[in-house]
Amino acid sequence: MPFRFEILKTDPTTKARAGLLHTPHGVIETPVFMPVGTLGSVKGMTQDALEELGAQIILGNTYHLYLRPGHELIRDLGGLHKFISWPRAILTDSGGFQVFSLSKLRKIEEQGVTFRSHLDGSAHFFSPESTVDIQNALGSDIQMQLDECTPYPVSHEAARKSMELSVRWAARAKNAWLTTPDNPSTLFPIVQGSMFADLRQESAERLVELDLPGYAIGGLSVGEPRPLTFDMVAATEPHLPPEKPRYVMGVGMPEEIPEYVAQGVDMMDCVLPTRNARNGMLFTSAGRMHIGNARYARDQKPPDEKCACSVCRRYTRAYLRHLFHSGEMLAGVLNTIHNLFFYLDGMRRMRGAILAGEFSRYRNEISHRDTENTEENKNT
């Protein structure tokens, strides 16, 4: 199997670790943040620009690609890597999250979920088996099981019922995945259990019995207070095999990333750097800034004075503010380049700190950054 996870160093005082994730499309340095490429494009970014940023793996959304342009078309054209001209690794989700957040009239049964497309209202059905088939067609390096995304808040009883369905679906996904001999695509099951530590533990233990190559923690960042998110990761982690990669789905803010890593998390993804960029929000070493703010109209400093990205090396806040204010496409493009650099560069620094045995110092620095409303206080 080309898929292999190698831990190079574990932090002596936390659970942070630095590793290498070997995939059919290259080696990924972990901990890793994965930019989201919903429809086969990280919005506003060329693949050249993504490579320059050092992205080693991006996400694709099975729900979106299944609807448009269709997984069969992508398979016929040689798979997602070839279709989008991305030679590095790709992780695909199972589509479950989008079925529960985007589509209408969904109906969950033991067999799977019936839903209507958010595009044209047409009826579709996803099962644990069919989403493996779709992801096999896409040819992603890492695929996810179909799971039920438990809403929040929810009762313990409802959370148990939902978690147990996801565990049964994981077993079925594994069987479907095994029907392709030497499947180059690796399958991760997803730990659920809402905000109940006992359910998280039970979900993890039952999924570990399936002995799959990696484990995701899902159902977080769904509206709960952030300390609870960290608690749930902490409640899950001891029950996952230490030698396998752990992926927390859909997180997080830059200052939260080291907290997940401190809990032994190796992989994360989030739309924050890309979506917020399009809305004019920049992540910087001095905190978040909304570039549309009038205070930047004559500000000739780079967006982040400590940043070495191609945007901060060339453009001023005044220009970015003008682009955003004028609705120019370039606003989204440049803001996205900066935000993704900020995330990916942060990951590289953090990984270096783990390897150098200095993770705790790094984490402490990040946690003492002012992150909120700094434009009100400092950037004047």
Add this chain to the structure above:
Amino acid sequence: MPFRFEILKTDPTTKARAGLLHTPHGVIETPVFMPVGTLGSVKGMTQDALEELGAQIILGNTYHLYLRPGHELIRDLGGLHKFISWPRAILTDSGGFQVFSLSKLRKIEEQGVTFRSHLDGSAHFFSPESTVDIQNALGSDIQMQLDECTPYPVSHEAARKSMELSVRWAARAKNAWLTTPDNPSTLFPIVQGSMFADLRQESAERLVELDLPGYAIGGLSVGEPRPLTFDMVAATEPHLPPEKPRYVMGVGMPEEIPEYVAQGVDMMDCVLPTRNARNGMLFTSAGRMHIGNARYARDQKPPDEKCACSVCRRYTRAYLRHLFHSGEMLAGVLNTIHNLFFYLDGMRRMRGAILAGEFSRYRNEISHRDTENTEENKNT
């Protein structure tokens, strides 16, 4: 004066010439096509990408930049080159065309034009003197006089009246321009006269008396049949000084460019490559193609099989079709890169042909290209 035009070679059988236009921000190889950067950004293009394409000069629109972010802000921040981080040359129009095409309730008088902003309805006034002041504030390398854009069609009498106003405004613009000693920005007047050869001749002759460093031909591509456009350029050219650059404003389609050059035109600009890109229309060596067409859904060829641009080297028609169909930002970005490369590369080839004494052969090749509806006939 840093502004200087140098003719390197004149075609023996047409009026085409290859030259060098020396400006305070670099030397421009002519004939040149200038990408349009309305609001200080060529839509969807980073400045890095524009440099990679070999763009030596871009346009800025005085009307738009005056309204947003304002010429005084740009002057205070060091001028347009610094504001947008573009070290190469910039040409600005006078805003006249936008006043006549975008704004409401405009009122033309001898003194100038009163108009309302298309953004917020606020009242503004442009005079030949104020638009020189604004363009001085922007610091463009080449600025244009304020002219009245004569509507089409129009009577001979109305065209004469309008042309004469533009000529008087040119003289006032020159006087305003001369009040800045050693003004690094060069002023071009604009020949008008609608579709009347006698008025074009009279306009040219009266403007030549002003002895300015270059001459524009305006009021074309306003809805008239294309042969008439060429006739008007042909009617104007003999009355312009051969040693000075000639700029035909707002043209043209790729197959028309050599026709203007054959008439002795050195400079052109047009929104076609950029605007059409955003609408999914690609210019290729095999003609125009609408990338959204269903026939491209599974087409793994590059957009243009003879093109060496970064898009054609990396992506397929199927992927570009998917991006366009899905409304992804990357569709506009990639289509724009391709179309601008197609224009700029075409200019480089044409200039090489002039220098090699092979312009007529080049022109003949371009004119025999199928340009219309090729996707219906050939790209299958």
